[in-house]
Amino acid sequence: MAAKGKHRRPKSNSLTRGLAAAGTGGAALVIPVMGATTAGAAPAVTHSAPTMKATVLAAAKPAVVKAVAKSAPTSYSVVVGDSLAKIAHDLDVSGGWKALYQDNRQAIGGDPTMIHPGLTLTIGKQAQASTATTDRTATTARADRSARSTTLTQATAAVAKTASYTNNLDGWIRQSLDIMAQHGIPGSYDGIYRNVMRESSGNPLAINNWDSNAAAGIPSKGLLQVIDPTFQAYHVPGTSTDSYDPVANITAACNYAASHYGSIDNVNGAY
Numbered sequence: 001m002a003a004k005g006k007h008r009r010p011k012s013n014s015l016t017r018g019l020a021a022a023g024t025g026g027a028a029l030v031i032p033v034m035g036a037t038t039a040g041a042a043p044a045v046t047h048s049a050p051t052m053k054a055t056v057l058a059a060a061k062p063a064v065v066k067a068v069a070k071s072a073p074t075s076y077s078v079v080v081g082d083s084l085a086k087i088a089h090d091l092d093v094s095g096g097w098k099a100l101y102q103d104n105r106q107a108i109g110g111d112p113t114m115i116h117p118g119l120t121l122t123i124g125k126q127a128q129a130s131t132a133t134t135d136r137t138a139t140t141a142r143a144d145r146s147a148r149s150t151t152l153t154q155a156t157a158a159v160a161k162t163a164s165y166t167n168n169l170d171g172w173i174r175q176s177l178d179i180m181a182q183h184g185i186p187g188s189y190d191g192i193y194r195n196v197m198r199e200s201s202g203n204p205l206a207i208n209n210w211d212s213n214a215a216a217g218i219p220s221k222g223l224l225q226v227i228d229p230t231f232q233a234y235h236v237p238g239t240s241t242d243s244y245d246p247v248a249n250i251t252a253a254c255n256y257a258a259s260h261y262g263s264i265d266n267v268n269g270a271y
Contacts, residue, residue, distance in 0.1 A: 078119040084112055085216030091123055097216060101229075110233040111256075169193070169202045172223070172246035179251050183236055187254045191265030192224075196250070198269075199225040204246040222246070224253035234259065 076087065084097040093100050101112040104121045108114070115121075165171035173192050180187055200206035200223050208220040218227045221243050231243040234255040239248035257264040257271065 074123045076121045076123050078115050078117055078121065080117050082115060082117075083212070083216065084108075084115060085212075085218075087121070087123075093123060112229045113227070169196065169223075169246075172204075172250060175247050176250040176254065179236060179239065179247070180254055183255075185236070185251070185255050185258050186263040186265070187258070188263075188265050191263065191267070192250060192254065195253075195264060195267055196223045199223065204249065205244060222249035222253075224249055226253050226256070230256055 076091065078087075084100050087093070088095075088097040088100045095102075097112070100121065100123070101108060103123075107119060107121065165175040173189055173196075176192065177187065177189060196202055199220075202223070204223050206222065206225065208214055208225060211220070213220055213227050218229060220227050221231075223246055226243055226249055228243060231249070231252045234252045235241065235248065236251045236255055239245065239251050241248070243249055243252075254264045257267050261267055261271065
């Protein structure tokens with residue numbers, strides 16, 4: 001399941017910074033000079049509070065700016081064409097896209113592939129401004145979800161025990177549909193079958209090792225070609241945590257499709 005962004009980077013102001021040296025005896029004073037030119041686009045990373053030191057570094061040694069960005073938190077605004085993997089690579093983020101996602105999970109949400117132009121990310125340090133409030137809210141939410149989750153997990157397990165399913169595509173789809181019904185996830189046999197045949201030809205061990213997701217280290221897997229972050233975010237309690245498991249893969253993919261498209265029945269191409 002490849003979630004691709006079609007984005008572009010915005011143009012920057014046509015301003016450049018130069019250096020003028022004023023001599024005073026044997027010493028030289030370096031003074032930044034700003035003037036309008038036709039220079040190319042500036043780097044996408046923007047510092048919330050530029051300093052004289054940062055300005056001089058940017059003008060004299062662009063490579064040093066990356067080191068400065070790594071040592072202190074900066075903000076980055078997502079543009080068209082971005083992905084977490086691309087941003088992490090371009091900005092040399094320690095820990096790669098996974099660390100970038102963890103640092104900005106509250107802003108991004110449960111699916112790391114669903115970033116959009118204009119989203120502001122923190123680079124270099126985990127955002128902690130609202131951690132205490134978020135933790136309290138999350139604790140209450142977890143308590144509210146706990147009883148429902150336990151009930152649904154038990155219902156899912158009961159489905160597997162009381163019904164008999166063949167160990168083939170037909171059986172996997174039928175078992176997934178029964179589990180989806182317990183969790184209120186929409187979808188039909190025909191919708192699932194059609195998408196399975198397009199994505200994997202019915203091979204539960206299918207894996208895509210060539211696209212942009214694979215290049216980012218998160219290849220699409222299984223019957224409905226789900227990447228691990230999406231599988232984990234939309235995993236249905238009571239099913240296997242192995243993304244290659246046919247029933248778990250189908251059910252998680254249908255849960256994702258319901259969230260983004262209303263139902264797996266509405267998916268007619270790459271999703």
